[in-house]
Amino acid sequence: MMKDIQLIDLNLPENSRYLEDYKEFTYGNEYSLSDGRKIIEDTNLYLEDEAGNRTAILEVPEEETEKYVVFGEMIDDNRFSYYIINHESTGGSGVYNLENGRDFRIDVCDDHSAYVPGKAVGHDLYFSKGLISDFRGIGRLNLDTYEFTELDCSALLDSDTYYWCGPAFSSDGTKAAVYGIVSDASETNGLNEYQVAIYSLTEEEVISTYHFFSRYDYVNHQLLYRNDGEVYLYLSQYGDNPQRHLYIIDTTK
Numbered sequence: 001m002m003k004d005i006q007l008i009d010l011n012l013p014e015n016s017r018y019l020e021d022y023k024e025f026t027y028g029n030e031y032s033l034s035d036g037r038k039i040i041e042d043t044n045l046y047l048e049d050e051a052g053n054r055t056a057i058l059e060v061p062e063e064e065t066e067k068y069v070v071f072g073e074m075i076d077d078n079r080f081s082y083y084i085i086n087h088e089s090t091g092g093s094g095v096y097n098l099e100n101g102r103d104f105r106i107d108v109c110d111d112h113s114a115y116v117p118g119k120a121v122g123h124d125l126y127f128s129k130g131l132i133s134d135f136r137g138i139g140r141l142n143l144d145t146y147e148f149t150e151l152d153c154s155a156l157l158d159s160d161t162y163y164w165c166g167p168a169f170s171s172d173g174t175k176a177a178v179y180g181i182v183s184d185a186s187e188t189n190g191l192n193e194y195q196v197a198i199y200s201l202t203e204e205e206v207i208s209t210y211h212f213f214s215r216y217d218y219v220n221h222q223l224l225y226r227n228d229g230e231v232y233l234y235l236s237q238y239g240d241n242p243q244r245h246l247y248i249i250d251t252t253k
Contacts, residue, residue: 004253005212010234010244018246022222022234031071031080033098045069045082047098058082058096058103067091072117075143081117081125089132090114095125095141104146106139115139116165121173126201130165138167138176138201152204161195168223168231174202177231177251179223182211191215196223196233198251210249 008015030048031039038048045058060067064086072081075095083093093115094105106127108114113136115127120143127139129150137153156163156178163180170176175198182193191213198207218235226232229252236244 004250005210006248006250007212008246008248010236010246015246018232021224021226021232027068027070029071031074033074034077039071039080041069041071043068045071045096057098057101060084073120075120075125079143081120083114083116090116090130093117093127095143095146104141106141106148111136118167118176119169119171119173121169121171124173126169126173126176128165128167133165135163135165135167135178135180138199140201151201153199155204155206156197156199161197163197164221166221166223167199168225169201170225170228172228175199175207175225175228175251176201177223177225177249179221179233189213192217194218194235196231196247196249198231208251210251212247214245216243216245 008018027041029041036050040046040048044056046054047057048054058069066086067084069082069084074080078099079095079097081095084091092105092107094103096103106115113129113131115129118126118128123143125141125143129137129139138151139148141148160183161180162183163178167176167178178197178199180195182195193211193213196210200207216237219238220236222234224232231249231251233247236242
């Protein structure tokens, strides 16, 4: 373990407080707007007024029975991000404007990879590009002009590390943390080697990497910026008695 990574055993009751930031994916949620209306997830996305009347604002085609629309986050008083998924993959994504009904859609790429909205910072909305669980890059949407660009993530993709979807974005919009598994670690010491890379969204390059070894074969992860100098990486296993750990990475060192 590196000196700038702290390991927390989440199976211990005394460490339960660290789970306050952990958020499992749920569906069927309601999101309240400042004017009293609600956005409701129910396969489609609905806008519900204060009298309880619902209007569909984003719908999946009737024949695509396994797809559903997921609310992302409110960008401002009228716009929000969203994405469409099924049980195995992501469909389109975009930004919807409640004021004028404008739907800016980002379609699935030719290689079947898709963009999931991450974090809106200032005039930009960042997206994670992936194919199922494979990380394929990062996109940026200018919220003023709706110009969409794909960042150069070759420093991440052209390495011996298998990166997973779901990067975390810093609150100032300058960095992304990406989690991965180093492919040849077992040849070194027989352990699994994991890595978190800090990628500059402004310079489009890897700033730093943090490595650690573990005998555990983790299958689930969640990554978040606890603050702009500290990244939380939650890792867990499947099974009847799964190991669950939190790796706290001090990115200031």
